[in-house]
Amino acid sequence: MSSRTVQPGLSFEYVMWIFTRISGLSLILLAAIGISSAFVLGARTQVDLPTLVRWTFFPNPNHVINSEIPDVTLGWANAFWQVMQILIVFFGVTHGFNGLRVVVEDYIGQSIARPFIRGLIFLLWMFSIIVAVYVVLFS
């Protein structure tokens, strides 16, 4: 019977394993808050399904600029929704790119390309976070 050594304490993989669970549950919670707030703020009568989905996953006024919400800046463009957007983007992007990393590393194994792919995914992750925070705060 073969055995493998398990590092005690916090390793990167262990932290990301926990983060995946927490961020996944948080994303469901954030989406639930977004979708129910959209209903409270008029989605029941004024908003179509695509707009509802846009609000659920990225409640940014620029994201729904072409939809039928009257006065988008009135009920939505405030600090609360900016925090919501940053949380959704942070959890979503980190969860997604970490998942991509896990799946890719599962299939490439111990190869020379591994650190490069890891670095590429890290750069994509950082780029996405920076662009998203810029879009949320300054546009």
Next chain:
Amino acid sequence: MGLKRRVGFFSGLKYRGGGPMWAWVFHRVTGIAMVLFVGTHVFASFFMQQTGSDLATNINIIYESWIFQIIVIFIVIFHGLNGMRIAILDIWPKFQVFQREALWLQWLIFIPVYGLTVFILIQRAISGS
């Protein structure tokens, strides 16, 4: 790390893991699909807004069409519910005994939620709004 596999794709499919195995496979496939679709949508939206590119606009038109949304919403709801099942079973490991029942419960929640969404999507597509 990196398991040595001497198993081909099709002989791998003969592994009779049943429902939980297929949930794992779909969880991976839908996860990768979401990174791909949402990533494409984000980049397309960026170029649509900044440069008004026709290609980016067409990508977003496809992305927002009801046919594509039926696929995307399947992917999102399945991945979300399946992830919730995994997280709950990981937080309370004693419920692992009931993992097959949890999978049935997951589909029992999935069918009405997804069915309602598809119903609304098709209703909107037919009425043309």
